[in-house]
Amino acid sequence: MVADGFELSTFLPYRLNRAAEFVALRFAAQYKARYQLTRPEWRTLAALGSTGRPMTATEVGAHSAMHKTKVSRAVAALEERRWLTRSEDEGDRRLEHLALTKAGGRAYRELTELAASYQAELDRLIGPAGMQALAAGLEAVERAMGKVEKRAAAPA
Template identity: 35%
Template sequence: MPESDSRLSDFMPYRMAITSNAVSSLISGEYRSEFGLKIPEWRVMAVLGDAGSLTQRDLVRATVMDKVAVNRACKVLEERDLIQRSPNEMDGRSHHLELTNAGLELHGKIWPQAVSIYEKIFTAISPREQAKLRLILDKLLKAARELEGDEK
């Protein structure tokens, strides 16, 4: 590959993606082997555990996952009785999804493990750097969502 200023290793979206995948894979290794959940299933559970009842469209936006991946994850979680659907009074075409009691219990077991691994990883940067990283990530997500809105 010829040398240039646009090498993949210097391409920030690529570096963000591989870093995110490495962190997600490390955390997911724990809950996959112990609880039988894949990354999309845990992301749906984590968002519902944090936000409460949401529609599938809300989950797609919150997780920034493809709607097919969210749909598959929801089906698996429903089959395992970890989430339940209820009618959406505001829109008869959609449903609200929320964790069941079993889902809440499982979330309560996984969340502390995820936080523990996160804390171990993030000792690599100072609390000040963590705060700065959060701010930068928020700005980048906002910019991406604004551009996404421009393209629709």
């Protein structure tokens, strides 16, 4: 339904958010069933595992687009599972460096196998042409938004 010339179903942010939510929820059901992980816990584990280096909570938040309170709760839960450790920064005691433990690294590798399987399922469902079109569309959005961010960050 169109109200005052605006159609929500064609509004790009709305469509992107819905599509991302549908895709993410389906994957979340898999890792929750297998590992009892919340989405912030998975995203924190994925951020640490994918970089292969210690990160601060701020870096995890920036990497995964999560608010600091979600990161903080996820870090506490992963630390309780003994999947990550915290170490104080020698130069700035306000900072902590987060790193996966051996058990956390093992869980991350298992979860990436689950993620790869899910990606293959999505590839089959969407098809090669659809995946190429989706990749091209997302790249166009990312390029355009990157330009907007650069202009906004440039000094006046």
